[in-house]
Amino acid sequence: MYRLLIKHFFRSKTVWLAFGILMFLSVLSIGTGKQFLNQKQAAIAKTAIQQEKHIETQTKLHEDDIGLLLYYLKFSFVNPLDPLAGISMGQSDLNTHIQNVKILNLEGQKYDTDLVNPMRLQVGNLDISFLIIFLFPLVIIALSFNVLSEEMEKGTWKMITTQGISSFKFLLKKLSIRIGFIYIILSVLFLLAKIILSIPFTVSFIYIILISYLYILFWFAVCFFVILLRKSSNTNAIVLLASWLVLVVFLPVLVNNYVANKYPVDEAFTMTIKQRDEYHKRWDTDKHETMEKFYNHYPQFRKYELTETGFSWLWYYAMQQMGDDESKAERNAMYDKIQKREALSASISQFFPPLQVQLSMNSIAKTSLSNHLDFLNETTKFHEDIRLQLYPKIFENQPASSVDWQTYKPVIFKSQSNFNILKSSFSLLLLTVLLISLGIYGNIRYFK
Template sequence: MYRLLFLQFLRSRAVMASLVLILILGGISIGIGHQFLSQKKAAIDQVESHQKSHIERNVELHKDDLGLLMYYLKFAFVNSPNHLAGLSIGQSDINPNVQRITIKNLEGQRYDTDLVNPMNLQSGNLDLSFVLIYLFPLLIIVFTFNLLSEETETGTWRLVSVQTPSKLKYLLTKLSVRMILIYVVLGILLSVAKIALSIPLDANFMMFVLLSSLYIIFWFALCFFIINFKKNSGFNAVLLLSVWLVLLILLPAGINAYVTNKYPVPEALSTMISQRDGYHTKWDTDKKETLQKFYEHYPQFEKFGYPTEGFNWTWYYAMQQMGDDESLKDTRAFRQKINERENASKQLSAFLPNMHLQLAFNELSGTSLRQHLNFLDATGDFHEKLRLFFYPSIFKGLSGDAIDWAKFTPKYNISDTSDKKHNRFIWPLLIASFIIFLGCIIIGRRLH
């Protein structure tokens, strides 16, 4: 029977066209992911040579004044992308993976982003996660909307009812034919992606495969649940497409609007203003007062005294530090609001499989908002180490020749994108599929 059902199903030109189209779109998405990773790799490869020439050029020009030299010097801190990022680009298309910072005020530099074409941001990326989350459900709908209604509309259902001992088993057999074809397509795309993007066969990739498989089961269960109401093909198609629209477009948009309104972030503006005022107003503030606040932050540097006559680099970098210190309260409030948004989105997505899957893909690929914020925190630590290294030499009035510049190569963020709690990704999809499957059993009894 299986062979006959396969041949009957594949005989349809619409089915073959749909399979070819999804394979083409999947191939394009893998190509886009490969291009994305190549661009990131090319940018990282250029960083080392650029930083070396940048340091050499500025040292040659300003080596007699280390304070002035450090005003210009930038040091690269790199967040190397995970190979899985080619499958789920997430927010890494707008968040830079290379930070080039000076030892001046941090908050004015930490949130700088690369120049990106806004039209590209508006349209988004056709990565493989988009194909899996948005297009595979449409393919499943096309394959299943007339699973039962086709039999009744062509008049063959009565014949099937007489010849088969279980009508439900017959429908599940037809459904399994479609599931096998979908999983074959999924296997082809994931295999090609693994080879093309050089993805290691690690726990994250295996979880990516498992979640994709569970998501497909969820949509097949949902489609089977709806077609068991024995409506005509047109009604099934409209209802399934409406469900697709609600689940993948309307509800995520509503959740985004809710989270945005519930957790507004006016601190984003106040952080920028307080950071700028914290620095610029110090030009008109008593120098001793600025230095006193600076030494409260760094008591180990108080030995350099309170030079208040004329311009000096101790006072200047103390002003820079004050910009960060005076915006610290707003910065913490801003980060708290962002974390609250992230946590609320994760909690609500547990009831929405497509949104949950997107967030899970981003987590596995290292392209989530949380992981970018961790990179920004690591950037702050890197910036602080630079300050603590250079401040003593600047305050002593040393020249640029006193520093061994050869050791200042780009530093790389050591981040672990693996997650030991993979169960939290699995359960929402399993529970949703199980609930719908129970509904299918209850309604399917009507077929006996």
């Protein structure tokens, strides 16, 4: 019986069409991920070379004035790209992985990013996570919507029940063939991704595989529940497609709008204006007032006194510091709201598997907004360290040769992942079990 069901399954043109579409899109999604990784990794690899050349050029041009030299010098802070980003790009196509910062006002430099085609951003990327979350469910629906209704419409279901064959086992066999078929394609997809994207076999990679398998099982549970309503094939198809539309398209958009409206980030604009305004108005403000605020921030620099005549780098860099200090409240408020957005999205996503899987994959691949916020916070610390190292050189008017510039290499950001596989997959597993249980309970009288 099982062998006959497998033969019948593979005789269907729908099966081979689904196979062809999935394999074509799998190769396309892996190619997209590979191209993305190559672009980012090439930029990161060039960073060390470019910084060395940049420092060498600028120190030759401004060797007699270290204050002017440090006005131009940039120092690189790098967020290395995990190969898993090729599976789930998240927001890493929007956010830069390299911060080239001067010791000037930082807030105006943090949010510089690469120029990206806006049409491409609007369409989005066909990465592997998109394929799994959006397109695999459609194939599952196409293969499963008429598993039971087709037998009933053709009149073969009664023949099965009268022959003493367990109708429940028969239905499970048909579904298991489809589950095995999709799982094999998904396994091939991950195998190709591992080889082509050079993904190491880590715990994080296993987490993505497990979440993907569980997500596929959830959609088979949805199909199982719907087909056991014992409606016609057309009704099943409409209900399942409507479920896909609601879960995968409509609800994520609704959640995104709700979260954005609940925590509007007005401080982003306010912070930008304030940090610029606080810096520029210092040109017309009493210098001693600026210096007093600077000394309050850095008591250790109070020993450097402001000269009454002429231009002073001490005053200029103190003025730059004021732009960051005066906009700090807006920056902290903005980051706080973004973190609240992320927390609220994570809470709501527990009830919507597609959204939950997307957020989980982004978190595992370190392409989430939270990861970028951590990077920006560490950029602030990196910038502060550079300032504390070089401020005394400027204020003492030391020659540029007094600094060992060879020690200033790009610094690598080390991100910490707090992803919890049990917490992230529990609700998805619970929904899957609930759908299967409801389907069986509602039809227990029909099965022998």
